Amino acid sequence: MGIVLLLGIIIAVAASPSDGSLCRKCPKFWLQNGNKCYRFYASLKTWDEASKACSSCENSHGKLVSIGSEDENKFVSTLWQTYNNNPSASGYTYWIGLRRSGSTWRWCDKSPYRYKKWGAGEPNNSGGKENCVHQWKKNDNYLTWNDIPCDYMLPYVCEIPMEK
Ligand SMILES: [Ca+2]
Secondary structure, eight states: OHHHHHHHHHHHHHHSOOTTSOBSSOOTTOEEETTEEEEEEEEEEOHHHHHHHHHHSSOTTOEEOOOOSHHHHHHHHHHHHHHHTOTTOSOOEEEEEEEEETTEEEETTOOOSOOOOBOTTOOOOGGGOOOEEEEEOOTTOTTEEEEEOTTSOEEEEEEEEBOO
16 A cells, blocks of 8 residues: 555656646747747857757757748747837848758758748858758848858747647
8 A cells, every 4th residue: 555655656756747848838928829839039149059048948848949831930020029029120030940951951849841931042051051040031031031150149939839
């Protein structure tokens, strides 16, 4: 009897949520869209630093954002606008979780690379050094993506998947 009770306690402790649990509700300052929580961070980081920050700050399931649809692409841009409280500001740029791996593109959260929103002439791998992707606004290239060197310093957008 005592052993069964002890076992029950061990199992309950092992299964209890920790920092690494998925969200049921988005944490403070994170915004929900579909089954993910999103947050814009204004501090400037390289792509690697941003990727690491996304998974360590608030939740170990956090990643640089992956974008799988036109709706999601638009939603991600509104995070920046909300943060700056200026929907008509003319320029922005921030890292998203897409990176070149050999000849293919990979999302941080391993979601399939199907939807894409490259700007005109991108990805052009200028100088053979452009392996990381940002979303930006440049003239009429509204909400488009561009490959740039991974050591550029940019703001970034993180996501956390929600419990299904
Ligand atoms: Ca480029």
